[in-house]
Amino acid sequence: xxxxxxxxxxxxxxxxxxxxxxxxxxxxxxxxxxxxxxxxxxxxxxxxxxxxxxxxxxxxxxxxxxxxxxxxxxxxxxxxxxxxxxxxxxxxxxxxxxxxxxxxxxxxxxxxxxxxxxxxxxxxxxxxxxxxxxxxxxxxxxxxxxxxxxxxxxxxxxxxxxxxxxxxxxxxxxxxxxxxxxxxxxxxxxxxxxxxxxxxxx
Amino acid sequence: xxxxxxxxxxxxxxxxxxxxxxxxxxxxxxxxxxxxxxxxxxxxxxxxxxxxxxxxxxxxxxxxxxxxxxxxxxxxxxxxxxxxxxxxxxxxxxxxxxxxxxxxxxxxxxxxxxxxxxxxxxxxxxxxxxxxxxxxxxxxxxxxxxxxxxxxxxxxxxxxxxxxxxxxxxxxxxxxxxxxxxxxxxxxxxxxxxxxxxxxxx
Amino acid sequence: xxxxxxxxxxxxxxxxxxxxxxxxxxxxxxxxxxxxxxxxxxxxxxxxxxxxxxxxxxxxxxxxxxxxxxxxxxxxxxxxxxxxxxxxxxxxxxxxxxxxxxxxxxxxxxxxxxxxxxxxxxxxxxxxxxxxxxxxxxxxxxxxxxxxxxxxxxxxxxxxxxxxxxxxxxxxxxxxxxxxxxxxxxxxxxxxxxxxxxxxxx
Amino acid sequence: xxxxxxxxxxxxxxxxxxxxxxxxxxxxxxxxxxxxxxxxxxxxxxxxxxxxxxxxxxxxxxxxxxxxxxxxxxxxxxxxxxxxxxxxxxxxxxxxxxxxxxxxxxxxxxxxxxxxxxxxxxxxxxxxxxxxxxxxxxxxxxxxxxxxxxxxxxxxxxxxxxxxxxxxxxxxxxxxxxxxxxxxxxxxxxxxxxxxxxxxxx
DNA sequence: CATGAATGAGCCTTCATTCAT
DNA sequence: GATGAATGAAGGCTCATTCAT
Numbered sequence: 001x002x003x004x005x006x007x008x009x010x011x012x013x014x015x016x017x018x019x020x021x022x023x024x025x026x027x028x029x030x031x032x033x034x035x036x037x038x039x040x041x042x043x044x045x046x047x048x049x050x051x052x053x054x055x056x057x058x059x060x061x062x063x064x065x066x067x068x069x070x071x072x073x074x075x076x077x078x079x080x081x082x083x084x085x086x087x088x089x090x091x092x093x094x095x096x097x098x099x100x101x102x103x104x105x106x107x108x109x110x111x112x113x114x115x116x117x118x119x120x121x122x123x124x125x126x127x128x129x130x131x132x133x134x135x136x137x138x139x140x141x142x143x144x145x146x147x148x149x150x151x152x153x154x155x156x157x158x159x160x161x162x163x164x165x166x167x168x169x170x171x172x173x174x175x176x177x178x179x180x181x182x183x184x185x186x187x188x189x190x191x192x193x194x195x196x197x198x199x200x201x202x
Numbered sequence: 203x204x205x206x207x208x209x210x211x212x213x214x215x216x217x218x219x220x221x222x223x224x225x226x227x228x229x230x231x232x233x234x235x236x237x238x239x240x241x242x243x244x245x246x247x248x249x250x251x252x253x254x255x256x257x258x259x260x261x262x263x264x265x266x267x268x269x270x271x272x273x274x275x276x277x278x279x280x281x282x283x284x285x286x287x288x289x290x291x292x293x294x295x296x297x298x299x300x301x302x303x304x305x306x307x308x309x310x311x312x313x314x315x316x317x318x319x320x321x322x323x324x325x326x327x328x329x330x331x332x333x334x335x336x337x338x339x340x341x342x343x344x345x346x347x348x349x350x351x352x353x354x355x356x357x358x359x360x361x362x363x364x365x366x367x368x369x370x371x372x373x374x375x376x377x378x379x380x381x382x383x384x385x386x387x388x389x390x391x392x393x394x395x396x397x398x399x400x401x402x403x404x
Numbered sequence: 405x406x407x408x409x410x411x412x413x414x415x416x417x418x419x420x421x422x423x424x425x426x427x428x429x430x431x432x433x434x435x436x437x438x439x440x441x442x443x444x445x446x447x448x449x450x451x452x453x454x455x456x457x458x459x460x461x462x463x464x465x466x467x468x469x470x471x472x473x474x475x476x477x478x479x480x481x482x483x484x485x486x487x488x489x490x491x492x493x494x495x496x497x498x499x500x501x502x503x504x505x506x507x508x509x510x511x512x513x514x515x516x517x518x519x520x521x522x523x524x525x526x527x528x529x530x531x532x533x534x535x536x537x538x539x540x541x542x543x544x545x546x547x548x549x550x551x552x553x554x555x556x557x558x559x560x561x562x563x564x565x566x567x568x569x570x571x572x573x574x575x576x577x578x579x580x581x582x583x584x585x586x587x588x589x590x591x592x593x594x595x596x597x598x599x600x601x602x603x604x605x606x
Numbered sequence: 607x608x609x610x611x612x613x614x615x616x617x618x619x620x621x622x623x624x625x626x627x628x629x630x631x632x633x634x635x636x637x638x639x640x641x642x643x644x645x646x647x648x649x650x651x652x653x654x655x656x657x658x659x660x661x662x663x664x665x666x667x668x669x670x671x672x673x674x675x676x677x678x679x680x681x682x683x684x685x686x687x688x689x690x691x692x693x694x695x696x697x698x699x700x701x702x703x704x705x706x707x708x709x710x711x712x713x714x715x716x717x718x719x720x721x722x723x724x725x726x727x728x729x730x731x732x733x734x735x736x737x738x739x740x741x742x743x744x745x746x747x748x749x750x751x752x753x754x755x756x757x758x759x760x761x762x763x764x765x766x767x768x769x770x771x772x773x774x775x776x777x778x779x780x781x782x783x784x785x786x787x788x789x790x791x792x793x794x795x796x797x798x799x800x801x802x803x804x805x806x807x808x
Numbered sequence: 809c810a811t812g813a814a815t816g817a818g819c820c821t822t823c824a825t826t827c828a829t
Numbered sequence: 830g831a832t833g834a835a836t837g838a839a840g841g842c843t844c845a846t847t848c849a850t
Contacts, residue, residue, distance in 0.1 A: 012834070031322040034235035037820060049822080050835050058820065090403070116321070119377045120233040153402045161393050162402065168374030169367055175321045176366065191363050199401030200355045200364060201292070214809075239845060251847080252810050260845065416813070435726040438639035441841060453843075454814050462841065494807065520725070523781045524637040557806045565797050566806065572778030573771055579725045580770065595767050603805030604759045604768060605696065618830075643824060655826080656831045664824065 016054045018044045024065045024109035028174075032062055032117050032125075059125060066129050069114030073103040074136050081143070089147035090197060096143060097196065098189040100170050105177050105185050112174045137163065153197075166196055218256045220246045226267045226311035230376075234264055234319050261327060268331050271316030275305040276338050283345070291349035292399060298345060299398065300391040302372050307379050307387050314376045339365060355399075368398055420458045422448045428469045428513035432578075436466055436521050436529075463529060470533050473518030477507040478540050485547070493551035494601060500547060501600070502593035504574050509581050509589050516578045541567060557601075570600055622660045624650045630671045630715035634780075638668055638723050665731060672735050675720030679709040680742050687749070695753035696803060702749060703802065704795040706776050711783050711791050718780045743769060759803075772802055 009017070022043035026035040037058055041048040055061050080099035084092045103111050118126065140163045147153045169192065177188070211219070224245035228237040239260055243250040257263050282301035286294050305313045320328065342365045349355045371394065379390070413421070426447035430439040441462055445452040459465050484503035488496045507515050522530065544567045551557045573596065581592070615623070628649035632641040643664055647654040661667050686705035690698050709717050724732065746769045753759045775798065783794070 015834080029322070030324075031233050031235065033233065034322065036818085038818090047836055048820085049837065052821065053834060119318070120231070120236065122232075122236075151404060154404050157397075157402055158393075161390070162397070164375075164378065165371055165394065165397055168377070169371040171377075172370030172374045173366075175370070175373075188363070191360075192367065195359075195364070195367055195398075195401070197401045197403045199397070199399045200359055201399045202353060202356050217809085238843080240843095249811050250845085251812075254846070254848095255809060419813080433726070434728075435637050435639065437637060438726065440839085442839090451815055452841085453816065456842065457813060524635070524640065524722070526636075555808060558808050561801075561806055562797075565794070566801070568779075568782065569775055569798065569801055572781070573775040575781075576774030576778045577770075579774070579777075592767070595764075596771060599763075599768070599771055599802075599805070601805045601807045603801070603803045604763055605803045606757060606760050621830085642822080644822095653832050654824085655833075658825070658827095659830060 012054075015044070015046070015050075019046075019051055019054055020061065020065060020068070021109060023061050024069070024113040027062070027065065028109050028113040028116050032121060062121075062125060063128065065110050066114050066118065066125075067132070069108075069110035069112070070129065070132050070136065072107060073100055073111050074132070074139070076100070076103040076107070077136075077139070089143070089150050089152045093143055093147060094189075094193040094197075096140070097166070097170065097193050098186065100167070101173065101189045101192070102185055104170065104174055105179060105188075115171050115174050137167075140167065169196075214256075217246070217248065217252075221248075221253060221256055222263065222267060222270070223311060225263050226271070226315040229264070229267065230311050230315040230318050234323060264323075264327060265330065267312050268316050268320065268327075269334070271310075271312035271314070272331065272334050272338065274309060275302055275313050276334070276341070278302070278305040278309070279338075280341070291345070291352050291354045295345055295349060296391075296395040296399075298342070299368070299372065299395050300388065302369070303375065303391045303394070304387055306372065306376055307381060307390075317373050317376050339369075342369065371398075416458075419448070419450070419454075423450075423455055423458055424465065424469060424472070425513060427465045428473070428517040431466070431469060432513050432517040432520050436525060466525075466529060467532065469514050470518050470522065470529075471536070473512075473514035473516070474533065474536050474540065476511060477504055477515050478536070478543070480504070480507040480511070481540075482543070493547070493554050493556045497547055497551060498593075498597040498601075500544070501570070501574065501597050502590065504571070505577065505593045505596070506589055508574065508578055509583060509592075519575045519578050541571075544571065573600075618660075621650070621652065625652075625657060625660055626667065626671060626674070627715060629667050630675070630719040633668070633671065634715050634719040634722050638727060668727075668731060669734065671716050672720050672724065672731075673738070675714075675716035675718070676735065676738050676742065678713060679706055679717050680738070680745070682706070682709040682713070683742075683745070695749070695756050695758045699749055699753060700795075700799040700803075702746070703772070703776065703799050704792065706773070707779065707795045707798070708791055710776065710780055711785060711794075721777050721780050743773075746773065775802075 019040060023035070023040045026039055026043060037051055038048045040061070041051055044051075051061075055064075076099045077096045080095040081092050084095050087095075104115060105112065118129070141159050144153065144157075144159050144162055148155060148157065148159070173188065177185075179185075221242060225237070225242045228241055228245065239253055240250045242263070243253055246253075253263075257266075278301040279298045282297040283294050286297050289297075306317060307314065320331070343361050346355065346359075346361050346364055350357060350359065350361070375390065379387075381387075423444060427439070427444045430443055430447060441455055442452045444465070445455055448455075455465075459468075480503040481500045484499040485496050488499050491499075508519060509516065522533070545563050548557065548561075548563050548566055552559060552561065552563070577592065581589075583589075625646060629641070629646045632645055632649065643657055644654045646667070647657055650657075657667075661670075682705040683702045686701040687698050690701050693701075710721060711718065724735070747765050750759065750763075750765050750768055754761060754763065754765070779794065783791075785791075
């Protein structure tokens with residue numbers, strides 16, 4: 001009962017995590033409502049009924065996946081930016097772009113599931129996650145705002161549309177990107193950084 | 203499929219179209235499998251059973267929506283580019299961006315439904331639409347390729363990643379953009395064109 | 405769509421009623437939660453899913469059964485008493501006893517189901533039916549009160565315990581009485597009337 | 607089943623009893639099939655799985671409750687009558703009525719659970735308890751028969767319907783009576799005795 | 809053309825039960 | 830003695846689909 005500190009994951013914790021990972025993968029691939037609990041159970045190699053030992057409902061699974069997914073990108077990006085110390089703002093934003101892409105395409109299925117299915121969920125499923133989503137948006141806004149104040153990006157650019165444009169381009173990768181090697185994501189990141197900052201014109 | 207030679211739409215054709223539009227809106231909002239035939243029927247103000255007079259199955263409705271949606275953007279973009287005559291390639295691409303956005307966000311729900319749900323569909327539902335999707339991708343590639351040959355965009359940019367980046371940024375708008383007025387879409391288009399060509403750096 | 409006056413029951417109305425009667429019988433025999441929709445469907449010779457064409461839920465079926473059941477006894481008793489005209493109060497109460505028993509044991513399964521299962525239902529299922537139950541209790545109370553005022557029953561008898569005693573003795577019959585012929589119920593009624601008024605002592 | 611010779615109850619016996627009491631209360635309130643083993647376990651402050659250390663199945667719990675419940679009224683009534691010595695038959699029956707009511711409404715939940723749920727159980731669950739039920743009925747029949755022979759109750763009254771009427775009125779109290787104080791049950795008993803013997807007429 | 813009625817497969821969920829620890 | 834973890838059968842309910850009218 002007492003929570004052990006940094007102890008090995010118990011059997012139960014492993015089962016719980018296996019369910020979450022299986023569900024996240026399926027949600028990302030097929031969407032929330034097209035995914036059945038039997039599919040999740042099969043992927044986790046248990047019976048459908050057993051899922052209810054760990055979760056109250058299909059929605060409870062979704063809830064935890066959405067939360068973990070967003071928290072994961074957010075923390076990755078914050079860590080990357082923090083790690084940049086006093087680099088230029090361009091550099092910081094470049095690192096944020098890379099971190100966002102890595103979290104989305106490599107780390108786990110939580111983030112990609114979140115990005116992919118959130119928009120089509122019913123209102124009551126989205127609601128609890130809105131505060132964190134807003135916080136993440138504000139974090140990027142601050143990054144761009146600081147860069148503009150520092151004169152590193154054009155003064156006539158509005159922050160919000162910019163953020164939407166950039167994150168949109170990043171998020172869309174989830175629709176087509178298939179993981180082959182870490183290099184691929186980094187290469188994709190580099191290209192994206194360049195495109196965002198310098199555009200495509202000669 | 204529908205027989206017609208510019209005659210007035212019959213009552214049957216009107217019902218058919220109403221079903222398609224109702225379905226497209228719901229598919230875009232909730233996804234394919236979360237949308238029920240009864241919801242579609244209610245939105246079209248008929249009974250669920252009546253849908254089968256016009257369509258063989260739910261999948262048949264989807265099929266037509268996907269097809270119309272993609273055809274619609276594709277034709278809009280081609281028309282816009284053709285209308286530009288011998289303008290610069292930058293101008294042509296700018297018009298393509300605008301046309302894509304207008305088709306996606308304004309014209310109807312077919313295109314937005316297509317963009318939004320395609321990725322999560324089962325393989326057998328995607329398959330028939332792949333040829334057209336590829337053709338559309340090649341059309342953009344040609345646009346960018348010509349621009350590069352003409353020296354209007356940087357020589358070191360690879361075409362495919364560029365196309366993915368641009369269309370991705372455009373498509374993601376479907377996740378957040380809510381139509382208020384035509385101006386908004388055009389403003390969005392102008393900003394996007396600028397960002398794509400000139401980037402954000404000072 | 406327009407309600408026809410006293411028209412023949414439509415096919416749909418017949419199905420609906422068949423479901424209700426099948427359910428009432430099973431509820432009375434086994435209780436509410438031990439009865440499955442599949443059992444009800446089988447008894448009504450349809451498929452379980454078809455029940456939902458007529459009812460929103462199992463609870464909706466219960467609701468209508470409870471309502472019909474209580475309404476039925478109530479109206480039977482009122483009609484019987486009214487039919488007695490200006491008879492003595494003893495006579496009126498005797499007729500009420502008979503009417504209650506006939507409704508409970510003969511007329512249909514709605515009343516017996518109601519009497520038998522009400523007490524074990526969850527609070528939220530009972531609640532909507534409380535007003536009518538109270539009204540029925542008050543009706544009996546008035547009957548006894550008038551009889552006491554008229555000096556036909558002993559002055560020292562408290563009305564509420566009396567009503568509870570009498571209705572209790574009547575209702576308990578549902579636990580053991582099995583219908584053979586109309587005579588049986590009437591014989592039972594006569595015995596009960598006698599016992600209630602004259603007691604058993606010599 | 608439990609081995610014991612007036613020794614103190616072991617821990618195991620206490621657990622077993624706690625399970626039985628918890629179950630009886632829930633069965634009485636909600637019925638047998640609406641009560642889950644997890645509810646019983648929670649009420650007994652153990653885990654659901656642990657119940658199987660003491661009982662083979664949910665039905666085994668029911669079985670013991672039914673048995674204890676009936677045995678308890680039966681013995682109470684016998685003891686009360688026996689304690690009356692050579693009193694009049696009216697007095698003996700009055701004491702039996704009181705004892706039945708006290709057992710039903712006060713002593714424990716076993717008897718009330720039995721009375722309330724027995725009628726809706728499946729045949730195979732009722733069967734083992736029928737002999738004892740019949741014996742209890744015969745016991746009352748004998749009481750009334752003796753009273754009639756002794757000329758204390760009217761000669762024209764048939765014994766079986768009388769017993770059914772009286773026990774029915776007593777048992778129905780379980781549907782509405784809520785325990786407040788011992789006096790209440792005794793008051794209820796006195797009223798019932800009076801009503802049974804003298805009826806309500808002036 | 810359109811619907812009302814019904815189907816049956818399958819969904820999420822519950823629950824008595826099992827068993828290794 | 831007792832539990833945590835898991836099972837699998839079944840329950841209420843939904844939904845695409847069918848078809849006589």
